[in-house]
Amino acid sequence: MAQDPVPPVPARRSPITLGISFKMYFGYAQTLEWCRQIAQRLNTHPAVVDGRVSLFVLPSFPAIAPVLEIFADTPVEVGGQNLYQSPNGAYTGEVSGAMLAEMGCRYVEVGHAERQRLFGEDSEIIAAKTQVALGHGLVPVLCVGEAQRGEPEQAIADCRAQIDSALGRATPTQRAQPLVIAYEPHWAIGAAQPASLPHIAAVCQGLREHLNSHPAASVIYGGSAGPDLLTRLAGQVDGLFLxxxxxxxxxxxxxxxxxxxxxxxH
Structure with missing residues (x-):
């Protein structure tokens, strides 16, 4: 059966954003070796240097300092995979947005489905973390996605509600700051069949339209992102979360x- 066509191509925002989170897959030495290779390969890449392609890397916390050093003279930005929802205090084992910003991080991931499922993060915690991130000048990589498989219209409504909730504590000034929305349907995580291209395109376009009043916001896709996906999505997304x-x-x-x-x- 032929797949439904991808919706017409809208004007693409610039730049194309590509990010990667290592989660807990990489060890310390492996993280640094990967980053050294990327620095060598992409430090002079024309599209990266001139800003048409924007890159960020989210290593595990112990590797952030040396990764920042590796990418210090490159256009590649670095960030954290998490932060605590309070600015500071007696929170053993946690990492503050203030420390990430002080180190030189640019991005921080907020609200991933795994954090919700494994660590009980709810909408209130996600909103608090988003506010803390914005308050310290960090760009939240805000993860959104619908729980159940369904029509794109319902997914758009669910994800729009998640975005609005996450920004609920932000001040008007903070709402104008850069923001990356990483869309990944929760039902597709680990599933045998990923979300279809028309579904991805429709949802991401719906979220881009929702963020029209936030010119510094972008929408990237993070589900089973691999080769040719950007091309097959025909500019319907602003990038990929790999x-x-x-x-x-x-x-x-x-x-x-x-x-x-x-x-x-383009």
Whole structure:
């Protein structure tokens, strides 16, 4: 049966954003070796240097300092996979947004489905973390996604509600700051069949329209993101939030090249 066509291509926002979170897959030495290879491969990449393709890397907390050093003279930005929902205090084992910002981090991931499922993070915690991140000048990589498989219209409504809830504590000034929405349907995580291209395109476009009043916001897709996905989505997303496929530096570079080609065609 033929798949439904992808909706018409809207004007694409710039730049194309590509990010990767290592979760807890990489060890310390492996993290640094991957980052060194990426720094060598992409430090002079024209589309990265001129800003048409924006890159960020989210390593585990113990590796953030050396990763910042590796990427210090490159356009690649670094961030944390999490932060605590209070600015500071007696919270043993937690990491503050203030410390991430002081170190030189630019991004921080907030509200991933795994944090919700494994650690009980609810909408109140996600809103508090988003506010703390924005309050320290960090760009939240706000993860959203619908729990149940259904029509794109319902997914859009669910994800719009999640975005509005996450920004509920933000001040008007904070709402104008850069924000990355990472869309991944929760029902597709670990599933045998990923979300269809028309579903991804429709939902991401619906979220982009919802964020029209936030010119510094972008919508990237994070589910089973791999080669040719950007091209097959025909500009319906502002980038990708990559996972295990990009653990190979050469694979990450290939997607950067794909993004550069798309950026050059617009």
């Amino acid at each position: 996972g295990r496929f990009a653990h190979d530096p050469a694979a990450f570079e290939a997607i950067v090249d794909e993004a550069a080609a798309l950026a050059s065609s």
